[in-house]
Amino acid sequence: MARIDLRSVHIEFPIYNVKSRSIKNKFMKMATGGRIVKDANQHIVVNALNDISISFSHGDQIGLIGHNGSGKSTLLRLLSRIYEPTRGHVNIEGTVSAMLDIVQGVEAEFTGYENIYIRGILAGLTHKQIKAQVDEICELTGLGDYLAMPVRTYSSGMKVRLAFAISTCINPEILLIDEVFGAGDADFMTRARNKMISLLQQSSIVVMASHSDELIREFCNKALLLEGGQVKYFGSVNEALDRYHTTR
Amino acid sequence: MLNESTLSVTDITETAICFSNKSQTRLAWEDLKEGLVRWRVWYMLAYQDIKLRYRRSFLGPFWLTISMAITVYSMGYLYSYLFHMNIHDYFPYLVAGMLGWSLVSTTITDLIEAFSYPEAMLKQIKLPYSIYVHRVVTRNIIIFFHNILIMAPILIIFHQVAKLNACFLLLFPGLLIIYFNALCYGLVFSMIGARYRDISQIIKSLVQVAFFITPIMWTPEILPPSKRFIAYLNPFYSFIELVRQPLIGHTPTTLNIIVVAVITIIGIVASYFVFPARRSRIIYWL
Numbered sequence: 001m002a003r004i005d006l007r008s009v010h011i012e013f014p015i016y017n018v019k020s021r022s023i024k025n026k027f028m029k030m031a032t033g034g035r036i037v038k039d040a041n042q043h044i045v046v047n048a049l050n051d052i053s054i055s056f057s058h059g060d061q062i063g064l065i066g067h068n069g070s071g072k073s074t075l076l077r078l079l080s081r082i083y084e085p086t087r088g089h090v091n092i093e094g095t096v097s098a099m100l101d102i103v104q105g106v107e108a109e110f111t112g113y114e115n116i117y118i119r120g121i122l123a124g125l126t127h128k129q130i131k132a133q134v135d136e137i138c139e140l141t142g143l144g145d146y147l148a149m150p151v152r153t154y155s156s157g158m159k160v161r162l163a164f165a166i167s168t169c170i171n172p173e174i175l176l177i178d179e180v181f182g183a184g185d186a187d188f189m190t191r192a193r194n195k196m197i198s199l200l201q202q203s204s205i206v207v208m209a210s211h212s213d214e215l216i217r218e219f220c221n222k223a224l225l226l227e228g229g230q231v232k233y234f235g236s237v238n239e240a241l242d243r244y245h246t247t248r
Numbered sequence: 249m250l251n252e253s254t255l256s257v258t259d260i261t262e263t264a265i266c267f268s269n270k271s272q273t274r275l276a277w278e279d280l281k282e283g284l285v286r287w288r289v290w291y292m293l294a295y296q297d298i299k300l301r302y303r304r305s306f307l308g309p310f311w312l313t314i315s316m317a318i319t320v321y322s323m324g325y326l327y328s329y330l331f332h333m334n335i336h337d338y339f340p341y342l343v344a345g346m347l348g349w350s351l352v353s354t355t356i357t358d359l360i361e362a363f364s365y366p367e368a369m370l371k372q373i374k375l376p377y378s379i380y381v382h383r384v385v386t387r388n389i390i391i392f393f394h395n396i397l398i399m400a401p402i403l404i405i406f407h408q409v410a411k412l413n414a415c416f417l418l419l420f421p422g423l424l425i426i427y428f429n430a431l432c433y434g435l436v437f438s439m440i441g442a443r444y445r446d447i448s449q450i451i452k453s454l455v456q457v458a459f460f461i462t463p464i465m466w467t468p469e470i471l472p473p474s475k476r477f478i479a480y481l482n483p484f485y486s487f488i489e490l491v492r493q494p495l496i497g498h499t500p501t502t503l504n505i506i507v508v509a510v511i512t513i514i515g516i517v518a519s520y521f522v523f524p525a526r527r528s529r530i531i532y533w534l
Binding site for chain 2: 013014016077080081082083084086096098100101104105107109110118121122124126
């Protein structure tokens with residue numbers, strides 16, 4: 001059974017190339033983003049996440065909401081174990097798969113097929129396991145013969161199709177999603193939606209960051225409102241969205 | 249580093265009960281272990297690096313070999329006269345030495361950027377940090393095995409001096425030692441390179457200097473006997489000998505082995521102190 005527990009977790013980014021205090025002051029006036037402070041070594045530090053204590057358990061489908069720079073992506077990266085907390089404790093039980101910036105890892109010089117293999121290996125699959133899934137992935141992309149062409153020849157919509165199909169081929173216990181529904185035409189969107197729904201149903205815990213109220217309402221049963229790296233509200237979706245819109 | 253006064257004593261004991269509080273040393277070991285288990289990832293990444301560099305060229309990675317061959321063959325011919333050496337002795341010595349040098353030097357310079365170069369990838373997926381070090385070293389070993397073809401004509405032309413014999417097999421333990429050292433020093437160098445971006449430039453220029461002060465183009469015997477220790481104690485020299493001597497049918501000297509052993513121990517100690525202590529910070533430096 002998958003579980004996520006965070007106890008007073010802080011994430012503080014040291015900013016090494018910002019030296020002057022005036023820049024720091026300028027940053028502090030900005031409404032968005034984490035709090036900016038200084039550490040003992042006089043480095044400027046951004047408090048991206050500030051004293052977060054939450055628990056997610058089996059069946060939770062959490063919508064992450066908040067303004068730009070409120071810490072949504074940082075929290076997802078913390079949950080995917082990319083960032084380790086600078087203070088506090090994290091306990092994550094279960095296999096994690098993160099769909100953060102899905103188009104990012106796609107290598108333009110390689111063909112669609114090669115990219116499928118690369119992603120599969122990165123996800124920890126063997127060649128055999130990938131081979132077993134490759135037809136299904138190709139089917140989902142709907143790219144046909146284009147899969148044998150280098151990705152640099154693809155349109156941006158096609159790239160999203162490929163990236164989406166590749167990233168959804170793993171069935172994790174904990175699924176982390178950051179604004180996946182981007183480009184893609186209507187036909188692909190329906191297929192992607194179906195795939196997404198089946199993926200969400202199979203996962204034990206889903207954490208999804210999105211700026212779209214409809215997506216949050218459709219896919220999530222709880223919502224977490226972040227502001228300036230702190231938990232503003234955690235509970236029902238409607239209440240969270242209401243609070244989010246009143247703070248705007 | 250950061251002010252921890254806000255975390256009171258009671259907090260710590262409370263969290264220790266419900267959270268498996270793994271020590272940084274344990275986490276570092278797991279990183280190394282998982283890095284080995286997931287060899288498919290770094291082997292694929294290493295191969296992909298080479299393929300990507302020569303994607304649309306006909307000869308592919310052999311361009312590296314060809315450019316290397318042109319350099320060492322022309323140097324070998326000219327410099328044997330420059331240093332008044334017998335071409336039969338000098339030519340195989342230089343070519344084999346250059347193969348060792350290019351392996352060692354490009355591994356070092358690549359290792360500094362092992363974390364900072366694939367920055368976007370580190371922020372995208374969680375992989376053990378050691379995977380990125382393995383990737384760099386494996387890539388250079390693969391390139392080395394392409395370059396080794398350069399030795400083939402030499403073993404034929406200069407067959408009286410450079411022999412392909414049982415000593416050649418010593419190349420493999422030699423490469424293994426180089427791999428191990430590259431891993432130890434790689435963890436340290438790549439972390440320093442990620443944290444202090446200036447250091448990579450400093451190390452790159454030091455490596456360039458090392459080329460001239462290390463017996464690669466010249467033999468230590470050229471030096472007056474009282475100054476030879478400078479060459480013999482140079483760690484680059486000993487590591488290059490691990491590759492060079494097997495390639496021309498000899499064994500490295502005992503002194504080479506001792507120097508290599510000392511350097512290896514220093515590397516183990518350095519990585520033992522640096523990697524567990526600072527591993528969790530790497531991602532924040534990028």
